[in-house]
Amino acid sequence: MIRLGSTLLIIMILNGCASHPRVATKRMEVGEVEYGYAFSIENIFPYLWYRKGISDRSDIGLRVGLPIYGSGLDYSRLLYEKENKWDMLNIGWSLNPNSNYDVTYYKFKHGKNKKNQQNPSSTWMGIRFMYIPNGISDKTSSRIGLLFGRNSGKKISFELGYYH
Template identity: 40%
Template structure:
């Protein structure tokens, strides 16, 4: 009986740690334009969330699509809007405005520049961009403004994205950006979790899988 209680407590602690490790979350874009009435759905996994997140995007017009995300139990949940600024030939540029729910819930403004490459395996998509990230009230009840860059590649049913967004106000000083120990107060909470000014909150690595598309094959 004692062993069962210990296992239960350990499991509950691990679950709590996984939840609080979900420092921030970000939208999953569609590499292809979504026309009015069309939709795309799938599953994403990110370093920020730990648990998978289901996403769904639907086209509202030839330039605008909206996205919804549902996380477990709620972290990673959010909504976003994408507006295509420029599209010609194999190039496309668009803006994404998003809100994400997590222990450090944030608003994101991201500008993407995307290019298509056709090959034997189908169309490959490479993209890059910059992101402005605002956390109005994080895990320590403080604000954080961040700016950084991201890049990604998307194949037919699979994609990967990597980025980093730095807190230039109260974040880790740039000269110590590669240091193992945080040099900024409040980066780690009293319980050992990343605060809104931590470098970990600005790191982004995600994998996403398209389960269903209403466009293409």
């Protein structure tokens, strides 16, 4: 059993998927900054992320992973907003053994509590297209998939999806 576990771990490390941006789960104001760290199976190690609102409709992000897993840049643009719902387009580039470009269309919904006031929780779903120009197998790859996410407050969020 230990041998099987070790083999699976080595396969995950050597055949790790490409990393994806961590987006803001709320609409950011000009100059507003968010930062933190994220864990991901595909990145092997946690990575640090930083986001800054650059206009009332746009924000940029930077990710730094060690050694290079999870590192990258991205740009998000608010496309539509109405009360507690909004749509966003994210364009990103990631540096890792499967360096890639990805484009993701998100639909967000901000929760409301019983008193009809804003709640810190958000849910989202999206569709992601990813292009790997030169992967670890020296071949190009295009991937598309759906994703779903939720945050249950300001500090913790998760995202699940399949992009192969």
